[in-house]
Amino acid sequence: MPIEIEHVTYDYMPGTPSQVRALDDVCMTIRDGEFLGLIGPTGSGKSTLIQHLNGLLVPTSGRVLIDGLDTRAKGTDLRKLRQKVGLVFQYPEEQVFEETVFEDIAFGPKNLGVLGEEIEARVREAIALVGLPESLLQRSPFELSGGQLRRVALAGVLAMRPEVLVLDEPTAGLDPLGKREILGHIRRLHERGLTVVMVSHNMEDVAKLADRLVVLDHGRIVLDGTPREVFSHGELLESIGLDIPDVTKMMKELRKRGWPVRTDVLTLEEAYEEISGYLAGTKVGGPR
Amino acid sequence: MNEENRAVVAETLVHTYGPDESSGVTALAGVDLEIKQGEFVCIIGPNGSGKSTLARHFNALLLPTSGRVLVFGMDTKDERNLWEIRRTAGMVFQNPDNQMVATVVEEDVAFGPENLGIKPEEIRQRVSDALKAVGMEDFSRASPHFLSGGQKQRVAIAGILAMMPSVIVLDEPTAMLDPRGRREVMETLSRLNKEKGITVVHITHHMDEAVHADRVIVMYEGKAVLSGSPAEVFSQTEDLSKWGLDVPFVERLGDMLRKSGYEVSRSALTVEEMVDELCRLRSST
Amino acid sequence: MIRGVIIGQYYPVRSTVHSMDPRAKILIATIFMVILFMGNNFYCFLAMGLFAVIAVLLSKVPWHVVVRTVRPMLFILIFTLALHLFLTPGPVLVRVGPITATWSGLVQGLFIGTRLVILIMFTSLLTLTTSPVELTDGLEDVLRPFSRLGVPHHELAMMMTIALRFIPTLLEEAERIMKAQMARGADFQSGNMLRRARNLAPLLVPLFVSAFRRADELALAMEARCYRGGEGRTRMKKLEMHRADYVGILLVLLASIVVVYLRIKFGPVIQGTV
Ligand SMILES: Nc1ncnc2c1ncn2[C@@H]1O[C@H](COP(=O)(O)OP(=O)(O)OP(=O)(O)O)[C@@H](O)[C@H]1O
Numbered sequence: 001m002p003i004e005i006e007h008v009t010y011d012y013m014p015g016t017p018s019q020v021r022a023l024d025d026v027c028m029t030i031r032d033g034e035f036l037g038l039i040g041p042t043g044s045g046k047s048t049l050i051q052h053l054n055g056l057l058v059p060t061s062g063r064v065l066i067d068g069l070d071t072r073a074k075g076t077d078l079r080k081l082r083q084k085v086g087l088v089f090q091y092p093e094e095q096v097f098e099e100t101v102f103e104d105i106a107f108g109p110k111n112l113g114v115l116g117e118e119i120e121a122r123v124r125e126a127i128a129l130v131g132l133p134e135s136l137l138q139r140s141p142f143e144l145s146g147g148q149l150r151r152v153a154l155a156g157v158l159a160m161r162p163e164v165l166v167l168d169e170p171t172a173g174l175d176p177l178g179k180r181e182i183l184g185h186i187r188r189l190h191e192r193g194l195t196v197v198m199v200s201h202n203m204e205d206v207a208k209l210a211d212r213l214v215v216l217d218h219g220r221i222v223l224d225g226t227p228r229e230v231f232s233h234g235e236l237l238e239s240i241g242l243d244i245p246d247v248t249k250m251m252k253e254l255r256k257r258g259w260p261v262r263t264d265v266l267t268l269e270e271a272y273e274e275i276s277g278y279l280a281g282t283k284v285g286g287p288r
Numbered sequence: 289m290n291e292e293n294r295a296v297v298a299e300t301l302v303h304t305y306g307p308d309e310s311s312g313v314t315a316l317a318g319v320d321l322e323i324k325q326g327e328f329v330c331i332i333g334p335n336g337s338g339k340s341t342l343a344r345h346f347n348a349l350l351l352p353t354s355g356r357v358l359v360f361g362m363d364t365k366d367e368r369n370l371w372e373i374r375r376t377a378g379m380v381f382q383n384p385d386n387q388m389v390a391t392v393v394e395e396d397v398a399f400g401p402e403n404l405g406i407k408p409e410e411i412r413q414r415v416s417d418a419l420k421a422v423g424m425e426d427f428s429r430a431s432p433h434f435l436s437g438g439q440k441q442r443v444a445i446a447g448i449l450a451m452m453p454s455v456i457v458l459d460e461p462t463a464m465l466d467p468r469g470r471r472e473v474m475e476t477l478s479r480l481n482k483e484k485g486i487t488v489v490h491i492t493h494h495m496d497e498a499v500h501a502d503r504v505i506v507m508y509e510g511k512a513v514l515s516g517s518p519a520e521v522f523s524q525t526e527d528l529s530k531w532g533l534d535v536p537f538v539e540r541l542g543d544m545l546r547k548s549g550y551e552v553s554r555s556a557l558t559v560e561e562m563v564d565e566l567c568r569l570r571s572s573t
Numbered sequence: 574m575i576r577g578v579i580i581g582q583y584y585p586v587r588s589t590v591h592s593m594d595p596r597a598k599i600l601i602a603t604i605f606m607v608i609l610f611m612g613n614n615f616y617c618f619l620a621m622g623l624f625a626v627i628a629v630l631l632s633k634v635p636w637h638v639v640v641r642t643v644r645p646m647l648f649i650l651i652f653t654l655a656l657h658l659f660l661t662p663g664p665v666l667v668r669v670g671p672i673t674a675t676w677s678g679l680v681q682g683l684f685i686g687t688r689l690v691i692l693i694m695f696t697s698l699l700t701l702t703t704s705p706v707e708l709t710d711g712l713e714d715v716l717r718p719f720s721r722l723g724v725p726h727h728e729l730a731m732m733m734t735i736a737l738r739f740i741p742t743l744l745e746e747a748e749r750i751m752k753a754q755m756a757r758g759a760d761f762q763s764g765n766m767l768r769r770a771r772n773l774a775p776l777l778v779p780l781f782v783s784a785f786r787r788a789d790e791l792a793l794a795m796e797a798r799c800y801r802g803g804e805g806r807t808r809m810k811k812l813e814m815h816r817a818d819y820v821g822i823l824l825v826l827l828a829s830i831v832v833v834y835l836r837i838k839f840g841p842v843i844q845g846t847v
């Protein structure tokens with residue numbers, strides 16, 4: 001189910017003195033099975049863009065086609081689209097409201113008209129996907145830890161069985177362990193065939209997980225490519241207030257100091273290979 | 289060491305939330321620590337380990353269930369010290385939106401000094417000095433609503449600076465910021481620490497922010513379980529992962545290289561230090 | 574969308590009215606309201622309307638902005654008009670089935686309506702030309718004499734500042750929660766009133782929780798900055814009255830004399846009312 005974004009422009013408060021152009025002629029296609037990382041400085045339009053992916057916002061001009069359906073067209077059933085494109089907002093745990101974890105996760109399926117046992121099945125399936133024990137289902141959401149609550153919120157969207165999962169900064173505020181766990185679950189969901197779109201301020205995370213990165217600045221796409229391609233534009237990224245992963249930064253610095261190492265390195269393991277390979281080379285083959 | 293050198297001291301500090309000790313949540317279970325004047329200390333630890341609770345003891349927003357906390361020798365339990373402690377130890381919180389009082393930047397910065405009953409002319413001076421110190425002087429008439437997260441946090445820091453504190457305690461001030469915002473805040477803090485000698489206590493989940501500190505304190509299940517220089521702390525790889533914490537990638541790379549027999553110094557923690565270290569290694573072989 | 578409306582309240586331009594002392598403006602607005610309710614015929618309103626028009630012109634706030642502030646009240650206006658039109662006894666204007674509209678109803682409806690419009694326009698002018706902080710500072714000062722009667726003037730003013738400060742945040746939050754629930758299939762748009770009202774319920778819980786959490790954090794942040802109520806507190810900005818302020822107050826007093834004169838001269842628009 002591809003999502004096509006064609007020349008999308010979006011203005012908040014159009015026609016008032018405080019009009020803001022949040023998106024400016026954005027074009028891109030989200031392909032099936034892709035893991036797309038969306039990065040950009042504060043206010044660059046990331047949250048605005050992802051709300052277009054399930055019709056919560058519709059373009060001021062241009063159009064968004066989800067599985068060929070125009071979100072602006074009269075006949076389009078937006079609720080159906082929202083089921084297919086599951087959107088998890090930032091700090092989703094602040095939005096739980098039901099008395100039990102079960103009820104909260106069941107909220108989505110119930111709205112979709114799912115009934116009885118099917119709801120049970122969906123809820124159990126969803127918590128299994130995010131690695132929560134069934135013993136939590138009857139607890140109040142307010143008794144859970146931050147990391148658990150975050151997973152409940154994620155399960156609430158997964159219970160609608162979406163084909164595309166869109167996440168706005170899913171790891172903000174979590175400790176390193178909680179973060180690793182959530183990212184692990186997201187990675188596994190992607191491996192099971194879900195298309196994933198993830199907004200993040202953490203360059204390391206997107207470098208590791210995404211197979212494509214889109215960089216937004218002032219509502220425009222400034223870069224679009226594989227993480228390696230994108231992070232090779234270190235200066236551009238820095239000029240708009242972003243960063244490149246520390247590993248990449250280190251390799252670039254080494255290169256400057258005359259090391260013949262690759263600079264498009266994104267993981268610790270790759271860096272280790274490069275550095276130890278070179279050091280071994282100088283020891284064995286180099287002039288002594 | 290004499291009293292004046294010690295900015296903050298916690299002695300077997302216990303804090304229990306709830307009606308009484310038996311039924312409540314023990315967030316701090318006997319913390320002992322000491323922060324020297326002029327130090328830049330980072331506190332790390334998993335969610336729920338008691339970092340925020342500890343921070344709130346440093347300016348008497350919470351009082352010990354047992355044990356005691358001294359701020360420049362003043363006991364937080366002594367009612368008479370309350371306002372002087374809060375002035376001396378300023379506090380910045382995680383969510384910039386929830387700590388702005390006023391709808392204009394300079395009015396917000398003035399809020400602290402106004403509470404202290406300082407004369408209007410002097411408040412003006414302090415506000416403009418504080419905004420300059422955080423590089424926000426051009427925004428004095430702006431509405432906080434229109435600032436970026438990093439800018440809002442700098443305004444919050446200015447609001448504290450205007451009270452002329454000796455210690456600033458920051459509870460995850462960078463958690464909600466983008467890379468530039470984080471950089472702005474971190475640079476501001478290190479400048480204040482170096483140039484004005486302000487003691488900084490910085491709570492964070494970002495290990496790469498902790499490597500720049502003078503000292504790192506690790507909280508786990510309500511106790512300060514480890515304290516030392518970043519190099520000392522981050523070399524405890526096993527303990528850290530047991531506590532659910534991360535090790536900065538430079539340290540992990542160093543570990544991998546050491547395992548392969550290269551003599552990489554443990555004191556290399558930042559990218560720059562590691563690059564220097566590797567170059568040294570290369571020229572020595 | 575919500576953001577724009579609230580921030581749009583204060584219209585930032587430089588003008589005589591903007592630079593006036595908030596206390597003077599509050600005083601003028603209060604006197605204006607009192608005499609507006611003293612006015613009992615259209616001549617009075619003509620005088621008041623003229624006063625309001627001059628104030629708007631001086632404030633340099635464009636007319637469409639001022640008119641926009643009346644729009645949210647349109648429903649109430651029409652409702653009031655209809656109520657009077659159909660429920661006031663008197664000579665029949667038209668009769669549609671069992672419902673009769675009367676002449677006196679029309680006059681009375683128009684009378685109340687005009688009063689409301691002038692009232693809304695003039696009070697909006699106060700918020701359009703005074704920043705929330707100025708407004709609360711002014712209010713605190715104006716209320717100070719009442720502190721002897723046990724009115725907590727400082728706390729009231731502080732509460733108002735914080736409310737003003739938090740309204741946009743809370744509205745944003747409501748929008749956020751609503752969107753999050755819509756993303757999970759919730760429907761706020763279709764169905765009858767009852768259904769829609771019921772659908773709003775899941776919105777309220779997280780909104781209240783969030784409001785309390787924010788209030789809690791703000792209270793903590795204020796305490797951390799040595800806030801302890803009004804006692805011992807100074808202000809960076811001292812309010813000062815200037816010539817324009819005195820002139821303004823003088824004019825509104827003059828206007829009230831005119832209104833009293835017109836009231837006595839022409840009498841009530843409808844016999845038997847005040
Ligand atoms: N509800 C709204 N009303 C008015 N303007 C808005 C609204 N939401 C966002 N904006 C503005 O639109 C622009 C894009 O905002 P958006 O939230 O999409 O950015 P973002 O990239 O998600 O930023 P962040 O990293 O801070 O979450 C910003 O200038 C913002 O101020």
Ligand SMILES: Nc1ncnc2c1ncn2[C@@H]1O[C@H](COP(=O)(O)OP(=O)(O)OP(=O)(O)O)[C@@H](O)[C@H]1O
Nearest residue numbers: 146305306313315334335336337338339340341342
């Ligand atoms: N107001 C409160 N009432 C009851 N229990 C609380 C309260 N605040 C915190 N706690 C509990 O005290 C413990 C320590 O919480 P604290 O907020 O200090 O942790 P933290 O290290 O700051 O965590 P985080 O990294 O998530 O910010 C936790 O178990 C928490 O649930």
Ligand SMILES: [Mg+2]
Nearest residue numbers: 046047048168
């Ligand atoms: Mg966003």
Ligand SMILES: [Mg+2]
Nearest residue numbers: 339340341459
């Ligand atoms: Mg905390």
